[in-house]
Amino acid sequence: MNLGVTIYSSVTESEESGVRVSRQVFGAVATLVVVVGALVMMEGATASAGLRRTSYTAGAPGAGDAYFPYAGNGGYDVQHYDLDLTYTPPAPDPAPIVGQLSGVATIDLVATQDLNSFNLDLRGMDVQAVKVDGQRVREATPPAPGELPAGPGYWQVQDDDARVWELTIQPRPKLKQGQTARVVVTYGGETVRPEDIEGALYGWVTTRDGAMVVGEPEGSMTWYPVSDHQTDKATYSFEITVPEGKVAVANGLPAGDPVTENGWTTWFWDAPDAQASYLTTASVGDYDLRFSETAGGLPIVDAVDDALTPANAATTEASLALQADMIAFIEGAFVPYPFNSYGSIVDDDTVGYALETQTRPVYSRVAREGTVVHELAHQWFGNAVSPGLWRDIWLNEGWATYVEWLWSEATGGATAQENFDAVMEIPADDEFWALTISDPGPFGLFLGGIYDRGAATLHALRGEVGDEAFYAAAREWLVRFDDSTGTTDDFQAVYEEISGQDLGAFFDVWVRTPTKPTSW
Ligand code: TRP
Ligand code: ZN
Numbered sequence: 001m002n003l004g005v006t007i008y009s010s011v012t013e014s015e016e017s018g019v020r021v022s023r024q025v026f027g028a029v030a031t032l033v034v035v036v037g038a039l040v041m042m043e044g045a046t047a048s049a050g051l052r053r054t055s056y057t058a059g060a061p062g063a064g065d066a067y068f069p070y071a072g073n074g075g076y077d078v079q080h081y082d083l084d085l086t087y088t089p090p091a092p093d094p095a096p097i098v099g100q101l102s103g104v105a106t107i108d109l110v111a112t113q114d115l116n117s118f119n120l121d122l123r124g125m126d127v128q129a130v131k132v133d134g135q136r137v138r139e140a141t142p143p144a145p146g147e148l149p150a151g152p153g154y155w156q157v158q159d160d161d162a163r164v165w166e167l168t169i170q171p172r173p174k175l176k177q178g179q180t181a182r183v184v185v186t187y188g189g190e191t192v193r194p195e196d197i198e199g200a201l202y203g204w205v206t207t208r209d210g211a212m213v214v215g216e217p218e219g220s221m222t223w224y225p226v227s228d229h230q231t232d233k234a235t236y237s238f239e240i241t242v243p244e245g246k247v248a249v250a251n252g253l254p255a256g257d258p259v260t261e262n263g264w265t266t267w268f269w270d271a272p273d274a275q276a277s278y279l280t281t282a283s284v285g286d287y288d289l290r291f292s293e294t295a296g297g298l299p300i301v302d303a304v305d306d307a308l309t310p311a312n313a314a315t316t317e318a319s320l321a322l323q324a325d326m327i328a329f330i331e332g333a334f335v336p337y338p339f340n341s342y343g344s345i346v347d348d349d350t351v352g353y354a355l356e357t358q359t360r361p362v363y364s365r366v367a368r369e370g371t372v373v374h375e376l377a378h379q380w381f382g383n384a385v386s387p388g389l390w391r392d393i394w395l396n397e398g399w400a401t402y403v404e405w406l407w408s409e410a411t412g413g414a415t416a417q418e419n420f421d422a423v424m425e426i427p428a429d430d431e432f433w434a435l436t437i438s439d440p441g442p443f444g445l446f447l448g449g450i451y452d453r454g455a456a457t458l459h460a461l462r463g464e465v466g467d468e469a470f471y472a473a474a475r476e477w478l479v480r481f482d483d484s485t486g487t488t489d490d491f492q493a494v495y496e497e498i499s500g501q502d503l504g505a506f507f508d509v510w511v512r513t514p515t516k517p518t519s520w
Contacts, residue, residue: 056174059118061166063229067390067442068197070164071218072229073119075112076175080234082106083224086241086264087191087248087284089210099206101125102188105224109183111175118175121221121228122156122187123165123203124194129186130154132171140170163197167225185225194222197442201351209307210246210284212347214355214362217390217445220277230276230386230485238269240282247287249303251280251358253341271359273339274483276386279358283345294324294342301343301360308348312366316346319372326373329410330380330403333471335478338384344372353446356400358383370404377403380478388487393445394437394511395491398454405455420459423452426516433516438488438507457510460520464506465499473498 059075062068088100107120130137140153152172157164167185175181191211194203196219203222205212213223221228237255240248244263252271259266269282287303294300302320304313323344327337339359344367351364354371356378363371381399405416414422426432435449437457444450462470473495477486480494492507509520 056114056116058168059113059115061119061164061168063227063231065229065389067445068163068218068229070166071121071221072232073121073227075115075118076109076181076227077112078107078109078227078232078234079180080108080236081224081226081280082108082237082239083282084239085223085282087211088243089246089284090206090208093208097193097206097208099191099204099211100188101191101204101223103186103224105183105185105187105226107183107185107225109181111177111179111181114177115171115175117168117170120167120169120183120185120225121165121218122167122185122225123158123221124192125187125189125223125225127154127156127167127185127187127225129184130169131182131184132169132175133181135171137169137171142168165221187225191223194219198446200353200446205349205351207285207347207349209286209305209348210242211282212285212345212349212351212362212364213281213283214351214353214357215280216278216355218278220280223282224280226277228277230278231388233274233276233386233483235273236269236271236275236280238271238282239266240269240284241266242284245286246284247289247303248282248284249287249289249301249345249360250282251275251360252339253299253301271340273358275358276383276485279356279383281345281355281357281360281362283347283362285347287345287347292324294327296328298324298327298337299341299343300324301341303343303345303360305346305348308346308365316363316367319367319369320344320346322369323372323376326376326407329407330377333406334380335475338380338478338482342376342379344375356382370408373407374400374404384483385478385481386485388485388490390442390445391439392487393440394450394454394457395486395488397446397451398437398458401451401455402458405459416459420456423456428516428518434514436512436514438511453510460510460517461495461503461506464503464520465495465501469495469499 059073062070063072065071084104086102090097090099137152137154140149140155142155143149152170154169157166191204191206193201193205196202202214203219218228220226238250241264242248244260244265248267250269252269255268255270286306288306290302292300331337341359343360345360346363346367349364354361354363354375356375361375377400382396387393387395405419409415432449435447437449437453476498477494492503496503506520509517
């Protein structure tokens with residue numbers, strides 16, 4: 001697929017000063033040193049003390065996901081994001097729906113290669129200051145392709161047409177492989193209503209009363225500098241300052257009571273479980289906050305917009321009241337709930353879909369029972385274990401839909417078999433079947449086939465290996481890839497291992513072929 005993206009330069013700088021120093025040291029045996037130096041160059045490794053040739057290169061501008069080539073970055077691994085945000089929502093109608101965000105992101109990372117420079121993803125925000133380990137890095141002019149600025153500097157590329165949004169930081173001293181660094185980025189700008197590649201609202205979606213923040217697949221870069229790919233999970237903490245009266249709700253649990261001063265309230269949240277960037281939220285609105293807990297002692301924090309219609313509010317209350325039972329149900333079928341807390345944010349907005357943001361899904365206008373169990377199921381399937389690449393999205397949506405089927409059956413609704421039969425009634429020539437769900441393309445992530453064929457695949461797999469192996473393998477998948485990511489191939493391998501069956505033909509027919517399965 002041609003995404004119309006021009007790959008811009010990935011600059012490599014060879015650091016040869018080590019070799020030069022060695023030549024001076026060895027003086028008279030310069031010839032020998034040149035020979036050894038050449039050998040070291042060929043091997044690209046350490047020869048002996050004092051003769052180390054180091055090669056510092058630019059960290060890759062993407063994580064290697066073909067659907068979103070510039071999402072995520074290479075060369076480092078983020079451990080923690082501390083996001084200190086100040087947000088002013090739009091003025092009342094008829095003012096435009098534009099907010100003001102300013103932030104200080106403190107990012108703790110570990111270099112995974114010798115880094116001359118590295119990138120963060122940041123879209124639509126201006127960087128005002130960068131520090132690396134306390135050293136100020138100044139703004140530089142973006143270099144021409146293939147060119148290499150010599151000294152320290154940072155610069156931004158903001159190419160909306162090519163969907164390339166990159167902040168490059170070239171620190172001095174350079175970062176050595178294995179070295180930890182604290183990167184502090186001060187930034188800000190106007191917030192709008194950003195769109196994903198298909199035109200769906202996502203990211204920091206400005207609302208009249210605040211913001212509904214839903215980042216799948218690579219929308220978190222609209223509100224903080226981030227390595228925006230699930231292969232680099234990290235923990236998070238938040239300090240969100242909003243006009244007094246507004247409520248800011250992020251992932252995890254409150255870290256202290258809100259503090260109000262001079263008409264502004266600061267909300268503190270802490271999310272200590274490894275989290276993919278697309279699952280970060282910091283939604284702001286006129287929420288009613290409620291704290292409760294499950295019978296097992298898991299804290300539940302719900303935030304419900306006070307402007308829902310009476311009918312939507314009633315539906316929402318009834319659904320949210322079921323969350324504790326739903327958690328117990330999923331724990332009984334699979335493994336214990338993977339995070340420190342749960343709860344829902346229900347916003348009065350037109351985003352039009354819900355997102356399983358970690359520990360705290362966000363719903364648009366109403367939280368229906370089926371959607372609530374769906375977003376809850378994602379906490380295991382999608383959040384604790386995330387898709388290795390975006391092509392693996394069916395593992396998220398197929399499972400979340402299948403758990404909806406299981407819940408329906410357990411609560412007296414349609415059985416999983418009935419839901420499966422309904423999918424199989426879709427005629428073979430329907431477009432629904434023309435999707436290779438293990439590789440749907442960046443415009444196919446949320447097509448019906450990802451959800452319903454994905455769920456049907458799991459139901460058929462259950463029939464293929466039997467109930468015992470089906471649930472045992474699901475548990476193994478959740479344990480083995482916890483806090484990490486897994487691919488379709490990984491998933492097939494776990495099912496083959498646990499069932500002892502060769503499932504190659506099964507997975508080919510169900511997920512790798514764009515036609516309706518008839519035999520498997
Ligand atoms: N992941 C969401 C869910 O199924 C859905 C979603 C995310 C979505 N982005 C979208 C749906 C864009 C439609 C369009 O819970
Ligand atoms: Zn989903």
